Amino acid sequence: xxxxxxxxxxxKRGMHHxxxxxxxxxxELAGICEPDxxxxxxxxxxxxxxxxxxxxxxxxxxxxxxxxCFCTPPHIRLDxxxxxxxxxxxxxxFEKPVALSMTEALEIRKAVQAAGVKTVVSHQHRYGVHYxxxxxxxxxxxxxxxHTVYEHATGWMTHMITHMIxxxxxxxxxxxxxxxxxxxxGRGKLADIHPSPDYIAGIVQxxxxxxxxxxxxxxxxxxxxxxxxxRKNRVGAQGSDGFVEALxxxxxxxxxxxxxxxxxxxxxYDLDMPPYVDQMADWLDDDKKVHPCNGETAHRGxxxxxxxxxxxxxxxxxxxPLGPGEPEIEALKKVLPERPVLLSSEVNRKEYxx
Ligand SMILES: NC(=O)c1ccc[n+]([C@@H]2O[C@H](COP(=O)([O-])OP(=O)(O)OC[C@H]3O[C@@H](n4cnc5c(N)ncnc54)[C@H](O)[C@@H]3O)[C@@H](O)[C@H]2O)c1
Numbered sequence: 001x002x003x004x005x006x007x008x009x010x011x012k013r014g015m016h017h018x019x020x021x022x023x024x025x026x027x028e029l030a031g032i033c034e035p036d037x038x039x040x041x042x043x044x045x046x047x048x049x050x051x052x053x054x055x056x057x058x059x060x061x062x063x064x065x066x067x068x069c070f071c072t073p074p075h076i077r078l079d080x081x082x083x084x085x086x087x088x089x090x091x092x093x094f095e096k097p098v099a100l101s102m103t104e105a106l107e108i109r110k111a112v113q114a115a116g117v118k119t120v121v122s123h124q125h126r127y128g129v130h131y132x133x134x135x136x137x138x139x140x141x142x143x144x145x146x147h148t149v150y151e152h153a154t155g156w157m158t159h160m161i162t163h164m165i166x167x168x169x170x171x172x173x174x175x176x177x178x179x180x181x182x183x184x185x186g187r188g189k190l191a192d193i194h195p196s197p198d199y200i201a202g203i204v205q206x207x208x209x210x211x212x213x214x215x216x217x218x219x220x221x222x223x224x225x226x227x228x229x230x231r232k233n234r235v236g237a238q239g240s241d242g243f244v245e246a247l248x249x250x251x252x253x254x255x256x257x258x259x260x261x262x263x264x265x266x267x268x269y270d271l272d273m274p275p276y277v278d279q280m281a282d283w284l285d286d287d288k289k290v291h292p293c294n295g296e297t298a299h300r301g302x303x304x305x306x307x308x309x310x311x312x313x314x315x316x317x318x319x320x321p322l323g324p325g326e327p328e329i330e331a332l333k334k335v336l337p338e339r340p341v342l343l344s345s346e347v348n349r350k351e352y353x354x
Pocket of ligand 1: 008
C-alpha cells in the first residue's frame with residue numbers, strides 16, 4: 001500500500017524529507033507547501049513538478065495525506081500540528097525540537113493523543129552506522145554495566161541539545177529520566193531563530209541509575225579529531241569494563257574487555273533519511289512497529305531539555321515529568337547574566353564572540 005505524503009516548509013530539511021519520500025516506493029509525494037514563492041518554485045522543479053502550494057489551507061483542500069510532514073523553523077509547531085490533525089493524516093512527522101516550551105510540547109501531545117495520530121520527530125542521527133555501533137557494543141555487554149552517558153556539541157542548544165538528549169537516552173538503555181539539574185551562560189544566541197543560551201550544561205539522573213552529562217554551545221569541549229565545526233560532537237557511554245563513543249564527524253572507538261576497537265562513520269543525511277522514512281511506512285502499516293523516533297520518546301527528551309532550563313531559572317534539581325509552566329526560554333532571558341560566555345576553546349570564538 002502506498003502512503004500519500006505532504007511536506008510543509010521547503011528549506012534544507014523539507015527538501016531532505018521530500019526527496020527521501022519521493023525515492024521510496026511505499027510513499028507518494030502528493031504535495032509540498034512553502035510561503036516563499038521562489039523557494040517553492042525551485043523545490044517544485046527539483047521534485048519533478050509535484051503539487052505545490054503557498055499555504056497549508058489551500059493544500060489541505062486538495063490533498064488528503066496519510067502522512068503530514070513539516071520542517072518549519074522551531075517557533076512554528078502547535079498550529080501546524082493542528083493543521084496536520086485536521087488534514088486527516090494518520091502520522092505527523094516533524095522536525096526537532098518538539099517545541100520551544102514545555103507548555104507547547106504538552107499541548108502537542110494532548111492534541112495528537114486525542115486525535116489518535118502517531119508522531120515521529122526527526123532525531124535521525126540515530127541511523128548513523130557509528131552511532132548504532134555504540135549501542136551495539138553496549139548491548140553486547142563488552143563495556144559491562146553502563147553507569148555514565150556523555151553527549152556534547154559545540155553547536156547551540158536549540159539546534160543540538162535534543163539530538164544529544166536522544167542519543168543519551170539511547171545509550172542509557174532507552175531509560176526515562178528521574179530528575180535533571182543545569183546551568184547556563186551567555187546571551188548572544190537568545191535572539192537567534194534557534195533561541196538558546198550560548199552555553200548550557202545539564203546533569204540527568206535516569207531511573208535505571210545511569211548518569212547523563214549533556215552540554216551544548218560555547219563552553220562544550222572541542223572535539224579536535226573532527227574539523228567540521230557542527231560535527232564537533234562526542235557521544236558515548238562508560239561502563240564497568242570500558243567505554244565506547246562516536247564523534248558526529250569522526251567514526252567510533254571503544255576500549256572494552258575484549259580489546260580496543262574503532263571504525264568509520266560520519267553523520268550523513270543521504271544515508272540516514274532513507275531508513276528513517278521507511279520505518280514511518282512500517283509504523284503506518286503495522287501499529288506494533290513503533291518508529292524508533294516516536295513522539296513519546298521525543299517528548300521525554302523535550303522534558304529533559306526544559307527541565308535543565310527550569311533548573312537554571314529556579315536553581316536546584318528538577319523532578320520529571322514536567323507540567324506546564326512559564327515559557328522556559330523567556331524565563332531564561334530574565335535570569336541569564338550580561339557577562340559574555342567563557343569559551344572552552346578558540347574554535348568556538350567565531351560563532352559566539354566573533
Ligand atoms: N534533524 C536534523 O538533523 C536537522 C538539521 C537541521 C535543521 N533541523 C531542524 O529543521 C527545522 C527546519 O530547519 P531548516 O534548516 O530546514 O530551516 P530552513 O530555514 O532552511 O527551512 C524552513 C522553511 O520553512 C518555511 N516556513 C516558515 N513558515 C512556514 C509556514 N507557516 N508554512 C510553511 N512553511 C513555512 C520557511 O520559509 C523555510 O523555507 C528546524 O526546526 C531545525 O531545527 C533539523
